[in-house]
Amino acid sequence: MKETEKISFPESLKLNLRAFRVMYKASPKLVLSYILHSFFTAAFVYVPIRFSALVISALEAGDPPEKIRLLVILTILGTAAGGVISAFLSRFRSVYMDEGAYPVIDKIWQEKALSMDFAVADDPKTQALMTEIRQFTNGGGYGIWRFLRLLESFTKAVASTLGGIVLTVTMFTSRVTDPKTAVFLNHPLVTLLAAAAFILIALLTQKIAVWAEEYWYKNADEHSAGNRLFGHFGFMGMSRDRALDMRIYNEYPFCERWIGDKTQIFSSKGPFAILSRGRVGRMMALSAALSMILTGFVTAYVGLKALGGAFGIGLVTQYTASAVMLFVGLSESAGILGNMKANAFFLKKNFDYIDLPDPMYQGTLTIEKRRDRNYEIEFKDVSFKYPGADTFALKNVSFRFRIGQRLAIVGENGSGKTTFIKLLARLYDPTEGEILLNGIDIRKYDYKEYLSVFSVVFQDFSLPALKLGEVVASSSDYDRKRAEDALERAGFSERLSELPSGLDTFIGKDYDVSGVDFSGGEKQKIAIARAIYRDAPFMILDEPTAALDPKAEAEVYRRFDEIAEDRTTVFISHRLSSCRFCDEIAVFSEGKIIQNGTHESLLSDAGGKYAALWNAQAQWYTE
Ligand code: ADP
Numbered sequence: 202m203k204e205t206e207k208i209s210f211p212e213s214l215k216l217n218l219r220a221f222r223v224m225y226k227a228s229p230k231l232v233l234s235y236i237l238h239s240f241f242t243a244a245f246v247y248v249p250i251r252f253s254a255l256v257i258s259a260l261e262a263g264d265p266p267e268k269i270r271l272l273v274i275l276t277i278l279g280t281a282a283g284g285v286i287s288a289f290l291s292r293f294r295s296v297y298m299d300e301g302a303y304p305v306i307d308k309i310w311q312e313k314a315l316s317m318d319f320a321v322a323d324d325p326k327t328q329a330l331m332t333e334i335r336q337f338t339n340g341g342g343y344g345i346w347r348f349l350r351l352l353e354s355f356t357k358a359v360a361s362t363l364g365g366i367v368l369t370v371t372m373f374t375s376r377v378t379d380p381k382t383a384v385f386l387n388h389p390l391v392t393l394l395a396a397a398a399f400i401l402i403a404l405l406t407q408k409i410a411v412w413a414e415e416y417w418y419k420n421a422d423e424h425s426a427g428n429r430l431f432g433h434f435g436f437m438g439m440s441r442d443r444a445l446d447m448r449i450y451n452e453y454p455f456c457e458r459w460i461g462d463k464t465q466i467f468s469s470k471g472p473f474a475i476l477s478r479g480r481v482g483r484m485m486a487l488s489a490a491l492s493m494i495l496t497g498f499v500t501a502y503v504g505l506k507a508l509g510g511a512f513g514i515g516l517v518t519q520y521t522a523s524a525v526m527l528f529v530g531l532s533e534s535a536g537i538l539g540n541m542k543a544n545a546f547f548l549k550k551n552f553d554y555i556d557l558p559d560p561m562y563q564g565t566l567t568i569e570k571r572r573d574r575n576y577e578i579e580f581k582d583v584s585f586k587y588p589g590a591d592t593f594a595l596k597n598v599s600f601r602f603r604i605g606q607r608l609a610i611v612g613e614n615g616s617g618k619t620t621f622i623k624l625l626a627r628l629y630d631p632t633e634g635e636i637l638l639n640g641i642d643i644r645k646y647d648y649k650e651y652l653s654v655f656s657v658v659f660q661d662f663s664l665p666a667l668k669l670g671e672v673v674a675s676s677s678d679y680d681r682k683r684a685e686d687a688l689e690r691a692g693f694s695e696r697l698s699e700l701p702s703g704l705d706t707f708i709g710k711d712y713d714v715s716g717v718d719f720s721g722g723e724k725q726k727i728a729i730a731r732a733i734y735r736d737a738p739f740m741i742l743d744e745p746t747a748a749l750d751p752k753a754e755a756e757v758y759r760r761f762d763e764i765a766e767d768r769t770t771v772f773i774s775h776r777l778s779s780c781r782f783c784d785e786i787a788v789f790s791e792g793k794i795i796q797n798g799t800h801e802s803l804l805s806d807a808g809g810k811y812a813a814l815w816n817a818q819a820q821w822y823t824e
Contacts, residue, residue, distance in 0.1 A: 213545035243360035252276035258515030340425035358533035365527025377509030403532035427466035583634035609780035612789030656732035666711035670704030721748035
């Protein structure tokens with residue numbers, strides 16, 4: 202984390218201002234609640250100080266009791282009103298801070314993550330950046346989180362300084378009247394020197410505290426690493442996903458050996474504890490001592506002036522309290538600016554992510570909604586290289602999907618099947634060649650519109666832990682009959698009838714503890730139902746039966762007509778036996794389609810890849 206030094210002050214200012222704009226745009230109430238609360242709370246401290254001074258001065262001057270009574274009442278009312286307003290603002294702030302800030306910041310990340318080009322999201326560099334951001338955000342709250350905290354402290358310090366100036370100016374301007382006592386204090390140069398000395402001590406106090414604080418920033422990497430390890434290994438045995446493996450393989454002892462000394466980072470022997478006891482501890486002590494020295498100097502200055510008759514006892518209390526707060530506020534403002542500069546390094550990483558370019562061209566053409574599902578897609582001499590890769594994952598692939606056709610894609614691992622689907626769904630654009638939808642390059646269509654042409658069941662699909670019916674429909678506002686129908690076509694109706702809450706059953710227990718933990722096969726059926734509900738003209742099924750037992754698998758194939766209807770369907774499978782019902786089979790090898798045709802025609806080419814794959818697998822079947 203040595204790079205903190207590289208960020209200049211103007212750059213840090215820019216980054217912090219941008220953080221302010223981003224947060225203000227995301228939630229004006231959140232930012233306002235912070236600023237109002239901290240400004241008012243800090244400024245309000247001066248109200249009782251000023252009123253008490255007025256009361257004491259009135260007593261000292263022997264003012265009439267009515268005036269004193271009035272002042273006392275005003276003091277009480279002012280303090281009470283301030284307390285109420287402060288409590289109100291504090292509530293306002295805590296609502297937005299504790300409940301609001303997390304979702305607001307999360308939304309900024311999620312929106313960026315989901316709107317960026319898939320190629321950018323898929324890039325290992327993007328993943329690494331996101332991991333880094335997650336680690337320092339969770340680890341030390343650096344970045345946007347820390348900015349919010351610093352904004353709060355900064356507002357407080359500024360309010361303290363401003364209030365202090367108002368109540369302290371006359372301390373410097375009041376003149377000593379007794380010629381025998383410290384009359385030198387009237388000299389303008391002495392006044393200037395005193396003010397400069399106070400500011401200097403206050404700044405030094407702060408500077409030392411910031412130096413101490415910087416040690417934490419410098420150790421942010423270790424901090425993040427400790428948190429990351431603890432996040433993965435902590436509570437391991439209690440996690441349902443891992444409990445079985447941990448028991449069977451008795452993993453805890455050896456995991457503990459790996460991480461034992463690493464999670465010790467936060468223990469009394471860890472680097473943070475050593476710093477706290479050593480260098481950082483000494484700096485903090487020095488900083489605290491200097492702050493007491495400042496109080497001592499201010500008290501001496503005020504006392505001397507009062508002795509010389511510059512002002513009465515009432516103002517002595519006012520000046521000693523407010524002058525110290527003024528200088529502390531001033532130095533804190535400077536210190537926070539220093540902290541903001543250190544945090545700017547993390548803000549920069551945040552914005553590096555937000556600014557990731559999305560180079561993929563987004564077209565504007567809309568897609569004609571056709572009931573007849575006559576959407577024809579054609580790959581024309583398409584080649585593709587993954588960003589940064591040296592070799593082509595697809596090479597000169599030409600292929601025309603016939604409308605309503607059931608196409609199976611087969612081939613060994615790494616032969617390009619998934620890449621072909623990724624290009625079809627425009628997760629990536631071809632490096633060479635083009636893909637046409639109804640004769641027009643797919644890049645010319647509006648991306649969301651183009652995606653609406655597809656229903657996909659990915660091999661590693663995921664379902665949110667929400668209500669079954671809503672998940673199938675991908676919406677809270679849905680047609681229950683249609684959802685039931687989709688589940689039935691996916692072979693889920695028997696299981697559905699057993700569920701006491703039916704479509705309102707929660708999937709898993711993450712959102713609602715009454716939810717049901719469905720088996721892998723059941724979840725796969727739900728994922729298929731979701732694809733059916735979407736009712737897109739193209740259906741892509743990537744190993745859709747991988748999690749099903751042979752009986753359930755056979756059932757899916759039996760129902761395939763109901764699932765696919767007259768859609769153009771692409772079916773990827775390792776098991777050639779499951780592709781026989783398709784109209785056409787395309788065989789991929791080393792990024793090329795080397796054979797295509799029906800099962801029978803491909804099998805009749807005895808020397809071909811398909812026959813070889815088929816024969817290799819056939820020995821496993823007893824049919
Ligand atoms: P299949 O689905 O047939 O197993 P893939 O389409 O996943 O094959 O892979 C085709 C080739 O592209 C393989 O050589 C694979 O290593 C490579 N590949 C796949 N994904 C990426 C990626 N994100 N970055 C770089 N290379 C990749």
